[in-house]
Each structure stands twice: as C-alpha cells, then as structure tokens.
Amino acid sequence: GENVEQHPSTLSVQEGDSAVIKCTYSDSASNYFPWYKQELGKRPQLIIDIRSNVGEKKDQRIAVTLNKTAKHFSLHITETQPEDSAVYFCAASKEIAGNKLTFGGGTRVLVKP
Amino acid sequence: SAVISQKPSRDICQRGTSLTIQCQVDSQVTMMFWYRQQPGQSLTLIATANQGSEATYESGFVIDKFPISRPNLTFSTLTVSNMSPEDSSIYLCSVEVTSGNEQFFGPGTRLTVL
Numbered sequence: 290g291e292n293v294e295q296h297p298s299t300l301s302v303q304e305g306d307s308a309v310i311k312c313t314y315s316d317s318a319s320n321y322f323p324w325y326k327q328e329l330g331k332r333p334q335l336i337i338d339i340r341s342n343v344g345e346k347k348d349q350r351i352a353v354t355l356n357k358t359a360k361h362f363s364l365h366i367t368e369t370q371p372e373d374s375a376v377y378f379c380a381a382s383k384e385i386a387g388n389k390l391t392f393g394g395g396t397r398v399l400v401k402p
Numbered sequence: 403s404a405v406i407s408q409k410p411s412r413d414i415c416q417r418g419t420s421l422t423i424q425c426q427v428d429s430q431v432t433m434m435f436w437y438r439q440q441p442g443q444s445l446t447l448i449a450t451a452n453q454g455s456e457a458t459y460e461s462g463f464v465i466d467k468f469p470i471s472r473p474n475l476t477f478s479t480l481t482v483s484n485m486s487p488e489d490s491s492i493y494l495c496s497v498e499v500t501s502g503n504e505q506f507f508g509p510g511t512r513l514t515v516l
Binding site for chain 1: 460
C-alpha cells in the first residue's frame with residue numbers, strides 16, 4: 290500500500306520568513322495530493338491540493354509543488370504569520386472516487402512573532 | 403464543501419462499555435470515512451462507510467470492534483465496542499462530496515476511556 294513520509298516533524302520560523310514542508314510517497318499510481326492544516330483542538334482543514342497533471346499550484350501565500358518523477362511534493366508558506374502556527378498534514382491517494390487518503394506524520398509549525 | 407456534525411463532541415467512558423458516534427452531513431455525499439487520531443499523532447483510516455452495504459475496514463481494524471452503519475447518503479455511525487484505555491483518541495468522520503477526492507472532516511469526537 291501507499292506510504293507517505295513527511296519532514297520535518299517540527300518547524301520553527303520567524304514571522305515573515307518562509308516555511309517549507311516536504312513529503313515523499315511510495316505508490317507511483319498516486320495522483321492526488323492534498324494538504325491539511327489542523328489548529329489545536331480543531332478539525333483538519335483542506336488548504337490546498339494538487340493533481341498529477343500540474344507541477345505547481347498557488348493560493349495567496351501558500352503553494353504546493355509536485356515532482357512525480359521523484360515522488361515528492363512540498364508545501365511552501367511565504368510571509369508567515371502567527372496564525373499559520375498549526376500542524377500540517379500531507380496526504381496522497383489515487384484519483385478514484387472514494388479512494389482513501391494516506392497521511393504523512395504531520396509537521397508542527399510554530400511562527401514566532 | 404459540506405456542513406458536517408458529529409455527536410457527541412466528547413465523552414468519558416468506562417472500560418468494557420461501548421460508545422456510538424454519529425456523523426451527519428447537510429447534503430448527500432458520495433463517500434464517508436472514519437478516522438482515528440491518537441494524541442499528537444497523524445490520522446489513521448479505520449474504514450470506509452458504504453451506503454447500503456458493509457463497511458470496508460483497513461488493516462488492523464475489525465468489524466466486531468468498530469461496527470459501522472451508513473443507512474443513507476447523509477448519515478453514518480461508528481461504534482467503539484468493549485472499550486479499553488487504548489481506545490482513548492479523537493474519532494473523525496470525513497466526507498467526499500463529489501468524485502474529486504476532496505475530503506472534508508467533521509469536528510471530531512474526543513473519547514477518553516478510564
């Protein structure tokens with residue numbers, strides 16, 4: 290089955306700096322890669338996703354890149370703000386209706402003011 | 403997306419008892435899933451709740467321990483049976499609204515077993 294590795298497990302950045310989280314996956318058939326943000330005591334929220342037919346996607350201060358050959362994808366947060374402090378999870382699945390998501394281990398991001 | 407609710411939001415239970423968690427969506431969805439999130443950990447899929455048929459369980463999870471129902475396209479239940487302290491966790495349902503893989507999560511049920 291699919292295996293998703295996520296690094297780093299914790300990340301501390303100064304407000305205004307950039308943060309990068311990297312994930313690798315094992316199943317070359319995976320073609321859908323979402324990212325979730327989970328604030329303390331809250332549900333995971335989908336913040337951005339990318340499908341295998343594109344290499345990069347951007348939404349305001351967040352962007353995701355995908356390298357299918359190397360089987361890795363990354364989340365980039367620019368101009369970090371204290372409200373970006375949360376746990377971020379990457380996931381992978383095949384783009385089939387009802388196909389399960391396999392999650393990475395999570396990255397705890399702390400943005401220091 | 404969809405509005406997803408879960409009941410109860412939290413509970414404290416005695417070992418050996420069972421708890422049923424409800425997940426309600428405000429619109430019909432194609433797929434519903436149940437996850438477990440142990441303290442400080444990632445999300446682990448327990449099973450896919452299939453409408454009108456038996457749930458599909460992931461490795462390490464069995465129907466006798468986690469029976470699931472999905473009587474229609476907007477509702478599902480997960481029962482945690484014969485609980486032990488190791489079952490203390492957050493249980494989340496998620497839904498796939500359309501056939502596009504985007505999954506949205508319910509608020510979760512925080513279970514503590516004493």
